[in-house]
Amino acid sequence: MSYYLSIILFTPLAGAFVLLLVNKENENAIRWIANVVAFLGFVVSVPLWFWFDPRGADFQFVERAAWIPSVGAEYFLGVDGLSTLLILLTTLMGTIAVLSSWTAITERVKEYYIFLLVLQTGMLGAFMSLDFLLFFLFWEVMLVPMYFLIGIWGSANRLYSAIKFFLYTLVGSVVMLLGILALYFAYHVQTGVYTFDVTQYQKAGFDAGLQWWVFLAFFLGFAIKVPMFPFHTWLPDAHTDAPTAGSVILAAVLLKMGTYGFLRFSLPILPDASHRFVPMMVVLSIIGIVYGALVALAQKDWKRLVAYSSVSHMALVMLGMFALNPVGITGSIVQQLNHGISTGALFLLVGIVYERRHTREISEYGGLSKVMPVYAAIFLIMTMSSIGLPTLNGFIGEFLILQGVFVADKRWAAFAASGIVLGAAYMLYLYQRTMFGKVENPKNERLLDLDNREFATFAPLLVLAVWIGIYPAPFLRRLESSVQHIVVRVSPQYAAKYAECNPTPTPDRVAASSNPAAKFLAAIPCDANGNPLPEKR
């Protein structure tokens, strides 16, 4: 139990080592092992959903061991609700990515799966680390396998896209390292202790001037990853040229590293600076929302369109976050999950037709709903999820974000809403061009519909999309304490309200909450005004 997180963390890596021992000619064995390992990685992470106690300590399953005592770095893992959900998203998407590669990857199969599994460990480590140096280590470890995935198995322009992705992210992260070091020494000046313990930093209350600089340094690291306008230019290239699984992981998980970084580090450690940078963050987010959507509208390449939709959606996530109120932040996190689910699925969908036709030109397609009905149905659901149709997941996230942003500033909400409208426009336009009409291109007449394996990659995403859309409470409940933790640091004025409507559990309250309905009620976070969140109204 006390090594639980380490087990989740190192399962994929262990699998990569096993793969090293397999003869590279034996491709089917490699595929089987990789799939089994990835699935196992998901299975071991599932108990996290049940064992994580939403009312428990801030960080659970904590593991601490000395790593480099002379500089105060520790092997320090722990999860809160935010990282729990992101870890589950990572293990799920990892499994799906591995499964989706079965027929798509025919060259250098062994290396491919090894890189995917190493990448998986890197991502999980970044979400679990509560030691800043350890976090940075995992953060950088992700770069190399992703570089290879794009550079070796990508399409036409892969080398250019891979190096662009690599250098962009690297520049951001090395500057972030300087920010980490600045905090490290400032903390030592304050307390006389050398440590990279993030939970201590969150309590430290650093000098406002220092916060300003460190925020900028972190901003560069995280904003490039998100990616926020104007640092987004690596993303369309990387996405377009990456193999399907690479795009899926990139969109579903890697981009979340940036938003996770803001939530875990920037907001709680640098609350003053976060407030001072609100105008900049909001303006960049709004530009990102509108610009990303408009560019998506103009794309002729299917995958590039989805990539630009990512820019727009992630900008909405950032806008919700920098409303700096509980609802906005909750919405922002929920929308991160949604984006992982729907955009991940959209990239899978592109990948499936690409594998059959080897083109991503939208004009090459048309009328696919006739030849691939199941495919078209799934695509429709995911399109609806992406544009935020009620009863699907996207609606919940977008609604919460809009609500949070509205409380903060009504004008921002107007821009955010316009992004959602544009989102509907480019997605429906895409759907219309590819799925409806007559099959005019003879090459499309004999396209095969999804096989069982392909359907299996979508099944969990469909379930999640509907689940979050209809009954998001279990997710929100797990996020509650994380959000509260952030809000206490960054916007204390909301925290008082928050405490009022969500008192810490006293014995009688716990007893009362054995009644499922009461438990559910008590678990609902409050909005900025101390009212229960919308889905119970």
Place this chain on the structure above:
Amino acid sequence: MPPGISTSDFYYILPELVLTAGALVVLIADVLLPRERRSALSWVTLAAVGATLASLLPFTSTHVEVAHGLLAVDRFALFFKIVFLVAAAITVLMSVRYLAIEGASPGEYYFLILCATLGMMVMAGGIDLITIFIGLETMAVSFYILAGFIKPNQRSNEAAVKYFLLGAFSLGILLYGMSLMYGLSGTTNLRVMATSFGAMAGDSRLALAVILVVAGVGFKIAAVPFHMWAPDVYEGAPTPVTAFLSVGSKAASFAMLIRIFVEGLPSASEDWRLLFWVLSIATMTVGNFAAVTQTNVKRMLAYSSIAHAGYVLIGIVAGTSRGITATLVYLMVYSFMQLGAFAVVVMLRRADVVGDELKDFSGLASRNPFAAFAMLLFMLSLGGIPPTAGFMGKFWLFSAAIDAHYYWLALIGVLNSAVSLYYYIRIVVFMYVKKETLGSEPTTSPTLAVVLAVAVAATLVLGVYPQLLFNVAAASARTLGAAGATAALR
């Protein structure tokens, strides 16, 4: 100063004596062994290096000055001696097959490697300008010959002549600076000098001495603008010599630099800090940007090694005990990754292929996966990507800069390391993405396999669990200065 040298002094220079004896044994064995069995000399050389390493054991916590302040036997010197000896051993292992392919005679070669190592050890221990200079000359002269060791190769000859001329020129400058230091203080002992310079801060003659010594040392560490010799020499010299030159010579020159400036010139620290600040930025920036355009891997590694001198200077600029620790940590991890990278280049040298062009790396991942993986690791490490040792080294350097409030220096440093990844990754692209292959199948020999395995293990272990190295380096940095005296570091 009491005259004469006592017998105890000979005890303290035991490692140097063992190494000298070993070098002589190699020379004698070269004469005695029949020509076809001379390749066994490599084992004699390794034994000499091993014996020297063993003879360091009694001095793990010694802190004395011997021969009336000519040499210091302290942990700082010990740390560097270990770096030199390990580098020498790895170089010897790399040379076995290389010499056989080139058809060069091993006797003098190994003798000169040991002589160079001896010179380095004297440099690291020297706390007197005379000793330091003797050590430097011993090392430099050995390298002049080693650089031109492949006599039929024109590039090798050119490298030797270039290195000799520029080296002699730089030594002249260094010597002029040293003579000024002597003239101003009336002593050649760095620690005595430090006290007499205490009252002279701001003296323009002292500033001139500092400038001249910085320039002289700058040549040795190949800092911009004194780096012009490095790419030609590195490219032309036999590859194992290049490896040893870029690691051993560089580390020894840094040891000398620290002894001269931190121990001898603390009162002029504002001056030399500023100079090194400029040199550091110029060196890493020029080195990295020049490396980007290279197509010859040895030349690229030469520029990269220039850039690395720039990073290491960050630790010197910080000038704190954290900065010196960072320097030591970095030089140690740098040795392994740099030697490892050159070992791969040596491996690619086959009867039919020179193996130092980028295209020679093409398709290596499918031909020799282990070598390709090792090279990948070394490249990532040189670029400072975790979980490799190079990251831990850079972590120390940049943290020293931040700690000493050199924020811009740190920023330029990290951006430079991002630039450097561009060309390191190019090698990786050739190895992993390109498919066309050249020449015969590249294979490792047993000795090269040992080198690669050691370098890979060190790069990974020091990257994941660097605690021991950090402790040892920090302890070594603390012993700078006379025992019992106030620390030489601020």
